[in-house]
Amino acid sequence: xxxxxxxxxxxxxxxxxxxxxxxxxxxxxxxxxxxxxxxxxxxxxxxxxxxxxxxxxxxxxxxxxxxxxxxxxxxxxxxxxxxxxxxxxxxxxxxxxxxxxxxxxxxxxxxxxxxxxxxxxxxxxxxxxxxxxxxxxxxxxxxxxxxxxxxxxxxxxxxxxxxxxxxxxxxxxxxxxxxxxxxxxxxxxxxxxxxxxxxxxxxxxxxxxxxxxxxxxxxxxxxxxxxxxxxxxxxxxxxxxxxxxxxxxxxxxxxxxxxxxxxxxxxxxxxxxxxxxxxxxxxxxxxxxxxxxxxxxxxxxxxxxxxxxxxxxxxxxxxxxxxxxxxxxxxxxxxxxxxxxxxxxxxxxxx
Amino acid sequence: xxxxxxxxxxxxxxxxxxxxxxxxxxxxxxxxxxxxxxxxxxxxxxxxxxxxxxxxxxxxxxxxxxxxxxxxxxxxxxxxxxxxxxxxxxxxxxxxxxxxxxxxxxxxxxxxxxxxxxxxxxxxxxxxxxxxxxxxxxxxxxxxxxxxxxxxxxxxxxxxxxxxxxxxxxxxxxxxxxxxxxxxxxxxxxxxxxxxxxxxxxxxxxxxxxxxxxxxxxxxxxxxxxxxxxxxxxxxxxxxxxxxxxxxxxxxxxxxxxxxxxxxxxxxxxxxxxxxxxxxxxxxxxxxxxxxxxxxxxxxxxxxxxxxxxxxxxxxxxxxxxxxxxxxxxxxxxxxxxxxxxxxxxxxxxxxxxxxxxxxxxxxxxxxxxxxxxxxxxxxxxxxxxxxxxxxxxxxxxxxxxxxxxxxxxxxxxxxxxxxxxxxxxxxxxxxxxxxxxxxxxxxxxxxxxxxxxxxxxxxxxxxxxxxxxxxxxxxxxxxxxxxxxxxxxxxxxxxxxxxxxxxxxxxxxxxxxxxxxxxxxxxxxxxxxxxxxxxxxxxxxxxxxxxxxxxxxxxxxxxxxxxxxxxxxxxxxxxxxxxxxxxxxxxxxxxxxxxxxxxxx
Numbered sequence: 001x002x003x004x005x006x007x008x009x010x011x012x013x014x015x016x017x018x019x020x021x022x023x024x025x026x027x028x029x030x031x032x033x034x035x036x037x038x039x040x041x042x043x044x045x046x047x048x049x050x051x052x053x054x055x056x057x058x059x060x061x062x063x064x065x066x067x068x069x070x071x072x073x074x075x076x077x078x079x080x081x082x083x084x085x086x087x088x089x090x091x092x093x094x095x096x097x098x099x100x101x102x103x104x105x106x107x108x109x110x111x112x113x114x115x116x117x118x119x120x121x122x123x124x125x126x127x128x129x130x131x132x133x134x135x136x137x138x139x140x141x142x143x144x145x146x147x148x149x150x151x152x153x154x155x156x157x158x159x160x161x162x163x164x165x166x167x168x169x170x171x172x173x174x175x176x177x178x179x180x181x182x183x184x185x186x187x188x189x190x191x192x193x194x195x196x197x198x199x200x201x202x203x204x205x206x207x208x209x210x211x212x213x214x215x216x217x218x219x220x221x222x223x224x225x226x227x228x229x230x231x232x233x234x235x236x237x238x239x240x241x242x243x244x245x246x247x248x249x250x251x252x253x254x255x256x257x258x259x260x261x262x263x264x265x266x267x268x269x270x271x272x273x274x275x276x277x278x279x280x281x282x283x284x285x286x287x288x289x290x291x292x293x294x295x296x297x298x299x300x301x302x303x304x305x306x307x308x309x310x311x312x313x314x315x316x317x318x319x320x321x322x323x324x325x326x327x328x329x330x331x332x333x334x335x336x337x338x339x340x341x342x343x344x345x346x347x348x349x350x351x
Numbered sequence: 352x353x354x355x356x357x358x359x360x361x362x363x364x365x366x367x368x369x370x371x372x373x374x375x376x377x378x379x380x381x382x383x384x385x386x387x388x389x390x391x392x393x394x395x396x397x398x399x400x401x402x403x404x405x406x407x408x409x410x411x412x413x414x415x416x417x418x419x420x421x422x423x424x425x426x427x428x429x430x431x432x433x434x435x436x437x438x439x440x441x442x443x444x445x446x447x448x449x450x451x452x453x454x455x456x457x458x459x460x461x462x463x464x465x466x467x468x469x470x471x472x473x474x475x476x477x478x479x480x481x482x483x484x485x486x487x488x489x490x491x492x493x494x495x496x497x498x499x500x501x502x503x504x505x506x507x508x509x510x511x512x513x514x515x516x517x518x519x520x521x522x523x524x525x526x527x528x529x530x531x532x533x534x535x536x537x538x539x540x541x542x543x544x545x546x547x548x549x550x551x552x553x554x555x556x557x558x559x560x561x562x563x564x565x566x567x568x569x570x571x572x573x574x575x576x577x578x579x580x581x582x583x584x585x586x587x588x589x590x591x592x593x594x595x596x597x598x599x600x601x602x603x604x605x606x607x608x609x610x611x612x613x614x615x616x617x618x619x620x621x622x623x624x625x626x627x628x629x630x631x632x633x634x635x636x637x638x639x640x641x642x643x644x645x646x647x648x649x650x651x652x653x654x655x656x657x658x659x660x661x662x663x664x665x666x667x668x669x670x671x672x673x674x675x676x677x678x679x680x681x682x683x684x685x686x687x688x689x690x691x692x693x694x695x696x697x698x699x700x701x702x703x704x705x706x707x708x709x710x711x712x713x714x715x716x717x718x719x720x721x722x723x724x725x726x727x728x729x730x731x732x733x734x735x736x737x738x739x740x741x742x743x744x745x746x747x748x749x750x751x752x753x754x755x756x757x758x759x760x761x762x763x764x765x766x767x768x769x770x771x772x773x774x775x776x777x778x779x780x781x782x783x784x785x786x787x788x789x790x791x792x793x794x795x796x797x798x799x800x801x802x803x804x805x806x807x808x809x810x811x812x813x814x815x816x817x818x819x820x821x822x823x824x825x826x827x828x829x830x831x832x833x834x835x836x837x838x839x840x841x842x843x844x845x846x847x848x849x850x851x852x853x854x855x856x857x858x859x860x861x862x863x864x865x866x867x868x869x870x871x872x873x874x875x876x877x878x879x880x881x882x883x884x885x886x887x888x889x890x891x892x893x894x895x896x897x898x899x900x901x902x903x904x905x906x907x908x909x910x911x912x913x914x915x916x917x918x919x920x921x922x923x924x925x926x927x928x929x930x931x932x933x934x935x936x937x938x939x940x941x942x943x944x945x946x947x948x949x950x951x952x953x
Contacts, residue, residue: 002920003790007798009425011864011884011911024863036855036923044860191856219855219923231853235901 006030018054026051028078032071038190038216039069039138043076045193046107046136049200050077053248061097061104065090065119068145069111069138069216088119091126091135095317098131101327102318105204106133113143116152116171123173127180127209132316134203135211137173138190140218141229148221159226172298174308177211178291183314184210185290187305189234190217194243199307201246207268208314215303234303241279241293241306247272267312275307284310352875352895352904357846360780363932365892366909367842369432372419374754376936377401379416379432380842384794386435387835389828393944394439396449399518400942403473403753404498406511409437410823411502413599413630413748421841424888425864425911428803430837431826438831440511451480451942453523458482460767463543465532468496469749470549470740472519473756478763479522480940486543487524490531494520497551497741498749500578501600503607504819535708535736545735545763548708548722549752552741556700558595562653566660566695570653573600573698580607580818589693591615593663595650596698597627602634604696605642610818617690618644619663621680623670636822640811649680651687653695662691701746721745728772729759737763757938764939776937785843785929786919792929794843795836796916798863804834840914844932847905849898851926858918858927859883864911867918872897872904882908 006027014022026047031040050060057079064070066087073082081104085093094108108126115123115137126135141154150158150166153173158166177185184206188196196214203210215234217223223230228237242263248271265273265285275284283289290309297304317323324331357363365371369379378397385394398405412433420429460483464471467489475485493499494516498507520526532538538546555572557563563570569589573596579585592613594605597620608616618637620627624646627634634644648665655661664687668680703721708714713733715723722731724738731738739759740752762772785793807824808814814822826834859867865884872878875893879886886893891910899905919927935944 002917004797004915004917004920006861006917007863007913007915008800009798009863009913012425013884013887014865030861030917031921034923035921036853036857038855040860040921041856044856191854193856217855219853223853231855232900 002030002032002035004030017051019056021051021057023047023051025079026057026077028075031075033068033075034144034220036219037068038140038218039072040075041190041193042136042138042196042214042216043072045190045196045200047076048193048197049204052197053201053204053246055105055204059104060107062107062109063090063094063097064109065114067111067114067143068140068218069109070114072138073109088114088117088122090114091119091122091131094133095126095129095131098133098317099323101329102132102323102325103327106131107204108133108135110135110137112137112139112141112151112153112173116173120152120171124176124180127177127182127211130181130183130209130314130316130320132207132318133209134200134206135209136200137211137213138216139173139213139229140216140222141227142218142222144218144221148218155228158228159224161221161224163226172294173211173213175291175294177213178287178294178309181209182211182309183208183311184307185309186211186307187213187215187303189215189238189305191231191235192238192305195240195305198244198246202244202267202273202307202310205246205248205267205269205271206310206314208311208316237301237303239279239297239302239304241277241282241304241308242284243276243278244307245274247274265310265312268314273307273310278306284308287311352872352878352893354897355892355894357894360778360934362892363782363844364934366844366912367932368419368421369416370842370934372415373402374415374751375402375757376754376934377416378842378933378935380838380840381933382439383430383432383435383835383838384840386438387795387832391439391442392444392446392449395443395446397944398436398439400938400944401936402750403476403519403756404469404515404749405436406440406515407498407507408749409433409435409440410507410511411498412436412750415750421839421911422837425839425913426802431803431806431834434806434826435831435835438826438828441825442828450518451522451940453521454480454482456482457484460484460544461486461542462545462547462763463488463538463541464547464549465535465538466496466548466550466742467491467494467516467526467528468549468551468740468752469498470551470742470752470756470759471496471547472516473753474547474549474739474760474763475524476519476522477757477760477939479519479524480942481764483767485524486527488527488530488532490529492529494526494528496549497574500581501574501603503577503603504581505606505610505814505817505822506603508819508821533707535714536712539712539735543735544767545737547759547763548736548738548742549740549756550705550742552701552703552746554702554704555697556702558650558697558699560650560652562655562660565658566653566655568658569660569693570695570697573604573696574701576696577603577607580611585611587612589613591692592617592694592696593690593692594618594696594698596620596700597622597629598698598700599629599633600701601696601698602629602637604698605637606640607818608694608696609640609642610815613694616642618642619648619650619665619690620644620646621649621668623647626670626678640815647680648688654689660692660695662689663695664689701741703742703745727758727775728762729755730762730766730772734766757936760939761937778937779935781931781933781935782844782846783931785916785931790920792916794840794929794931796840796843796914796929798839798913798915799833799836801833801837803837804830841912842932843914843916843929845894845907845912845914845916845918846928846930847894847896847907848926848928849896849905851924852899852905853924853926854899854901854903855923857921857923861917861921863915863917864913866908866910866912868906869899869901869903870906878906879908882906884908884911886910
């Protein structure tokens with residue numbers, strides 16, 4: 001654990017965003033995770049994404065469960081709301097918070113233990129309900145806090161530090177999310193911020209359930225020869241289908257790619273996802289094709305990354321429930337307690 | 352880009368900006384750490400070895416280190432390096448057993464030093480302990496040269512000069528004070544093996560404009576007047592005084608005049624305020640004492656009546672810059688400005704003067720009357736004669752004089768022993784890891800946010816009453832500690848081992864000043880634009896390392912690095928290490944100094 005606090009001094013040329021905040025203003029206290037943890041890189045990517053999108057820190061709610069990954073919200077967005085729930089229950093707490101106050105931006109941060117084991121049901125239902133959120137799984141394939149047992153996302157045949165292989169089938173969270181109706185699905189790697197930051201930005205701007213599976217090597221227990229979640233293995237087997245930029249506001253959209261290589265996807269809020277195709281025949285809007293593509297490439301041992309699927313016309317839970325536009329905390333007593341007459345009227349309608 | 356060669360001693364030396372900027376290359380962070388540890392005598396000895404006059408320089412140095420200080424780039428103001436040096440001198444206590452003893456046997460070589468200023472004394476300090484018979488000549492009654500004659504006592508008390516000149520005299524140096532050297536030829540004929548000329552720039556430049564002769568009684572040359580004040584020959588001045596000139600001598604003149612009865616003292620300068628040669632803090636001190644500085648005024652004439660000066664007239668000018676950026680002062684055409692006064696002090700520059708050096712003894716002079724001196728060896732065209740300080744290359748300052756002296760002493764030593772003068776001895780470089788444990792470092796890497804602490808001053812009403820009353824009180828121990836903690840320890844270097852790196856980005860993410868980038872290689876100019884923070888300061892190097900698995904390079908911009916060590920702290924594989932880099936420049940006499948690593952002197 002690092003005992004030093006990060007010095008307040010910053011580079012004198014550090015730029016402020018449209019709100020007047022520098023990137024450093026989106027930081028939190030120094031991480032207590034192991035030095036070199038992939039999760040810290042994801043925290044840095046979240047900080048960068050929020051800074052670049054000019055998000056007001058106090059309009060973000062970061063939610064998490066239990067685990068190394070779920071500790072990370074302590075280390076970024078120090079001026080945002082946060083809720084550290086019990087193990088695997090982050091999706092429920094997030095859903096409840098979202099119902100109560102739909103004006104906040106919800107960022108769920110979880111891990112492969114929190115979401116693929118104890119919280120698998122919670123994960124599934126929050127996705128299928130279309131909760132408007134960014135759900136990031138920091139996926140390292142091991143239980144770091146309990147010293148490195150295989151988690152439910154560990155690949156079959158992957159070896160632990162003593163060389164013992166994993167015999168269980170892995171849960172592929174991306175495939176599950178697609179099947180359950182997530183409307184924005186990405187996969188990335190903590191060691192590739194150029195890819196990860198825009199992916200998080202796109203998710204934060206997406207209306208509906210946005211899910212990102214981020215492979216995040218555990219330097220203490222899963223970064224050895226024989227691991228399929230190590231820096232070296234992921235770099236060797238990484239097959240990106242596209243590269244993305246998020247274009248907000250009035251920023252000019254320049255076509256710096258040859259026709260057919262670039263695709264623009266307009267999101268619900270008017271931002272554009274500018275996709276540079278790497279796999280030329282890959283269509284991130286065709287859900288069935290995407291699912292097939294992922295299975296084919298997985299069978300070849302490839303880790304497919306990038307913006308895998310997006311439905312830019314998606315609605316969310318509030319739309320399905322036809323709930324009130326205003327956050328509950330802005331409603332008056334009269335709105336919330338309409339009185340005996342209203343109750344009687346309601347009861348009468350049900351008789 | 353080329354991989355950075357960190358085994359070249361200059362590479363990490365440059366990162367220690369203060370030490371690199373210091374002409375004598377004093378290991379600044381090392382002595383500041385010792386001050387923070389209240390090991391003042393140790394801090395003093397490190398200074399004494401390197402710059403010979405810590406107490407004097409701690410009050411009067413031109414401080415080339417401070418504008419260079421990294422703290423001044425990441426924050427508002429540099430560490431008060433100079434005044435911390437004074438702290439080491441003020442609190443050092445007993446130095447018994449620390450100074451080198453006079454040699455028990457002499458080596459039979461006789462060296463003459465002309466002038467007893469900082470350059471000559473430093474040559475004597477370097478040569479005497481190893482057995483040279485050094486004789487120092489000076490026309491004044493005591494040693495110190497311009498340190499004693501020109502620097503006002505309210506900035507530098509006599510006792511400090513006596514003490515530090517005394518340390519050198521105690522090394523068995525023969526002093527011939529009150530004796531003027533009138534012929535270099537006869538000195539050479541006396542059979543000295545080598546002669547060092549450290550006679551300074553002793554002549555004040557005059558200002559020849561109408562009225563100069565007629566009003567001469569009340570017009571004084573700055574440095575001559577300062578030395579008359581210094582030696583007690585002048586004790587008063589008129590009530591209204593004009594000081595001409597924008598250098599540090601002008602600042603000393605005006606502040607001295609203010610203490611000798613001048614209650615209406617003005618400094619008048621040809622150039623603008625920012626272009627003045629005086630150090631910013633000296634201008635500040637003068638203004639603090641109620642002395643206005645009037646700029647862009649060029650003297651026209653001294654005004655006088657019946658042989659008595661009553662004022663001066665000036666032409667108002669403005670600065671214009673031509674295509675090549677050269678400044679011209681152009682008259683605005685406004686009517687002349689008249690300023691009344693009783694006395695004028697002319698401090699518009701100093702000149703060298705060598706009437707005592709015969710022109711037929713093999714010493715070549717250039718067309719400005721300066722001796723031709725080798726910049727590396729300090730040797731003149733007469734192989735037995737060496738120059739240093741202001742006498743070598745014109746007026747500079749004390750710390751340059753000391754730096755010249757160290758090099759001249761090495762040259763003289765080699766010359767007397769038949770060595771090759773151009774073969775300069777290598778510095779002594781020590782690099783030691785500071786890692787003590789997983790999260791333990793043997794230096795204090797917690798960066799303090801304090802702004803520069805002001806040095807307490809004597810109350811002005813008291814200070815202006817007595818020209819010998821030291822106006823700066825110096826830091827007390829508490830302030831000194833806090834100021835010392837502002838030092839970033841730039842000599843504790845970030846050292847990168849690419850073979851260990853797994854490219855996890857932990858260092859990139861934690862670096863508070865965005866120094867570190869992993870990127871595709873490219874030409875330096877282009878690479879500088881693609882870093883986490885663009886590296887726009889071209890005077891600061893990029894630390895480049897290839898040999899990474901992905902084929903990228905690690906590029907670290909040294910410019911803003913806080914040396915906080917968080918990169919090494921958050922590195923899972925020890926690819927980053929913090930290593931203290933000490934560079935000790937070669938000197939003739941091996942004076943032993945302590946380091947923070949050692950409890951006792953090595």
